[in-house]
Amino acid sequence: MATTTKTEFVESTGQVGGADTVRPPLRQRLEPWFFVAPSLILLLMVGLFPIVYTGYFSFHDWTMGFGTPSFSGLSNYIEALTTKAFGLSVARTLVLLAITLPVQLALGMAIALALDAPHNPFLKRLLQICLVIPIAVTPAVIGLLAQLMFNQQFGIINYLIGLVGIGPVDWLGGSVSAFATVVIVQIWEWTPFVALVLSASLATVPKDIEEAAMLETARWWPRFKSVVLPYMWPGITAALVFQTAFTVKAFGMIYSIAKGGPGGATRTAMLHIERVGFRGFDVGLASAESVLMLVMSIVLAQIYIKAFYRDS
Amino acid sequence: MLRHWFGKAVHGVGIILILITILFPLYWMIAASLKTADQLFSVPPVWFWHPTLSGYIDAIFDSGILTALKNSVIVTSCAIALGLAVGAPAAYGIARYSFVGRKQIWFWYVTNWMLVPVVILLPFYLTASSLNLINSPLVLILVYQVFVVPLIVWLLVDQFRSVPVVLEEAALLDGLNRFEIFWRVALPLVKPGIAVAAILAGIFAWNNLIFASVLTPSDEARTAPTIAMAYLGGYSVPWTKVMASATMICAPVIVGGIVVHKYIARGLTLGAVK
Numbered sequence: 001m002a003t004t005t006k007t008e009f010v011e012s013t014g015q016v017g018g019a020d021t022v023r024p025p026l027r028q029r030l031e032p033w034f035f036v037a038p039s040l041i042l043l044l045m046v047g048l049f050p051i052v053y054t055g056y057f058s059f060h061d062w063t064m065g066f067g068t069p070s071f072s073g074l075s076n077y078i079e080a081l082t083t084k085a086f087g088l089s090v091a092r093t094l095v096l097l098a099i100t101l102p103v104q105l106a107l108g109m110a111i112a113l114a115l116d117a118p119h120n121p122f123l124k125r126l127l128q129i130c131l132v133i134p135i136a137v138t139p140a141v142i143g144l145l146a147q148l149m150f151n152q153q154f155g156i157i158n159y160l161i162g163l164v165g166i167g168p169v170d171w172l173g174g175s176v177s178a179f180a181t182v183v184i185v186q187i188w189e190w191t192p193f194v195a196l197v198l199s200a201s202l203a204t205v206p207k208d209i210e211e212a213a214m215l216e217t218a219r220w221w222p223r224f225k226s227v228v229l230p231y232m233w234p235g236i237t238a239a240l241v242f243q244t245a246f247t248v249k250a251f252g253m254i255y256s257i258a259k260g261g262p263g264g265a266t267r268t269a270m271l272h273i274e275r276v277g278f279r280g281f282d283v284g285l286a287s288a289e290s291v292l293m294l295v296m297s298i299v300l301a302q303i304y305i306k307a308f309y310r311d312s
Numbered sequence: 313m314l315r316h317w318f319g320k321a322v323h324g325v326g327i328i329l330i331l332i333t334i335l336f337p338l339y340w341m342i343a344a345s346l347k348t349a350d351q352l353f354s355v356p357p358v359w360f361w362h363p364t365l366s367g368y369i370d371a372i373f374d375s376g377i378l379t380a381l382k383n384s385v386i387v388t389s390c391a392i393a394l395g396l397a398v399g400a401p402a403a404y405g406i407a408r409y410s411f412v413g414r415k416q417i418w419f420w421y422v423t424n425w426m427l428v429p430v431v432i433l434l435p436f437y438l439t440a441s442s443l444n445l446i447n448s449p450l451v452l453i454l455v456y457q458v459f460v461v462p463l464i465v466w467l468l469v470d471q472f473r474s475v476p477v478v479l480e481e482a483a484l485l486d487g488l489n490r491f492e493i494f495w496r497v498a499l500p501l502v503k504p505g506i507a508v509a510a511i512l513a514g515i516f517a518w519n520n521l522i523f524a525s526v527l528t529p530s531d532e533a534r535t536a537p538t539i540a541m542a543y544l545g546g547y548s549v550p551w552t553k554v555m556a557s558a559t560m561i562c563a564p565v566i567v568g569g570i571v572v573h574k575y576i577a578r579g580l581t582l583g584a585v586k
Binding site: 156273 | 319320323324326327328330331333334335337338340341344352353354355356357394397398399401402404405406409411414417420421422423424425426427428429430431432433434435436437438439454455457458461465490491494515518519520521522526536537538540541544549551554555558561562565566568569570572573576577578580581
């Protein structure tokens with residue numbers, strides 16, 4: 001019903017086609033663009049123009065501050081793809097994704113189910129409010145706090161695991177342990193977001209269908225799998241899309257934990273490109289690597305959007 | 313009956329454990345900001361102490377945190393204002409008109425959210441430095457639109473769609489044109505949605521480190537997340553001061569987050585979950 005009214009409203013302002021109607025006057029056809037154009041121009045300026053500029057630099061050799069860019073063909077791309085540093089940083093990003101995504105999804109689902117259960121309304125309300133906190137806290141601050149808490153000598157984490165006889169672990173000193181720290185903190189930071197998304201999508205399961213399934217079988221898992229899960233796919237996909245974006249884009253937290261160290265162990269693609277461009281001043285190489293990252297994120301976004309909008 | 317009681321207890325304990333995991337780090341940050349250095353470094357940790365504000369006093373008097381917070385307030389509020397000025401009409405246009413390219417525009421906005429910031433960072437830096445705009449809040453306000461505008465548009469498209477069309481049709485019969493309808497009928501009705509969009513966009517603008525650290529690096533121009541990083545340069549980190557600053561930096565976003573907690577999932581999922 002709502003959609004019909006909307007169409008009528010749209011049509012009443014001149015969107016009608018057909019034999020006996022005249023083409024709407026130019027002013028009416030342009031009307032939507034008066035609303036949309038400012039944002040479009042702004043985003044072209046800040047979101048698209050710089051990408052074109054980056055594309056231009058990716059085919060040139062230029063050290064920032066020295067001389068002028070000189071055309072160098074594909075050499076930057078060849079360097080990016082053949083030297084280890086970039087490949088390793090992309091691999092680290094993908095490993096971070098591969099570890100954190102499943103854990104965040106599983107924990108997030110557990111929290112969402114806990115929020116859906118009928119018990120303890122006060123605790124559930126409190127949890128709903130608190131879930132937003134890790135999402136809102138400044139990532140750079142989260143990284144600083146992690147440095148304090150994971151400190152080898154006086155960190156609370158080593159004290160706590162010491163109580164059960166583990167450690168002390170040199171969290172930020174070793175390459176594997178530093179990466180593990182980033183993984184743990186990333187999970188702490190974004191699992192609540194997954195939980196909120198899944199909890200919202202759990203609320204879309206119609207209660208009467210769930211009750212009907214309850215009569216069918218008393219066992220939880222078959223009920224969950226065949227009744228609840230189908231309603232949750234859009235939410236699960238949304239959580240995956242956003243976690244992928246948040247992880248690939250993560251900078252503040254990872255940078256403030258260890259600045260990519262020790263020995264590059266936590267240097268994800270974002271940190272690597274920032275380093276090449278703003279510490280090595282190699283504009284051409286940084287641009288080529290940025291373009292490769294852009295292609296990767298467009299491919300990922302397209303895959304996700306396709307999967308994502310089929311259902312909704 | 314016993315089973316019900318047991319389930320309730322397990323559920324309660326589980327939620328309390330999650331709450332502790334979420335809240336303990338923040339408690340630890342605030343606690344550290346109220347300790348002396350000796351108390352902060354003590355092993356085993358000090359659980360009861362007489363709180364001191366010396367960390368806050370150090371932070372406020374010798375590290376320019378107030379300037380950084382002021383810069384963050386200016387940049388964030390201007391970024392929100394600009395984002396709303398262009399984003400609210402765009403959301404209305406997308407919600408209420410059908411026109412060629414509407415879907416493509418919307419998808420492109422979505423893609424901007426996925427955009428890896430480094431891709432636009434270098435050109436922004438080079439353009440800004442050739443225009444002498446490095447360390448100007450204007451550059452940050454502009455670059456933040458890359459994520460502020462899409463976020464505002466997604467949230468408000470939903471909001472405008474939920475405004476009853478009959479209200480706008482009545483206004484049309486009263487002789488108002490579409491711009492007046494947008495401004496005087498639709499916009500006032502989505503005020504709560506605008507507040508939520510503003511706060512959500514504000515959280516992301518406030519928290520940004522990568523653009524801020526490159527585009528506004530000077531002592532006078534840097535924003536709050538950047539100054540937090542500045543302490544880590546030396547050999548000994550002044551932890552009480554760092555944690556006092558950290559608490560001040562994230563207090564506004566935590567409050568903002570709690571205010572909009574109901575909408576944060578919906579806002580960031582493009583309405584996939586409804």
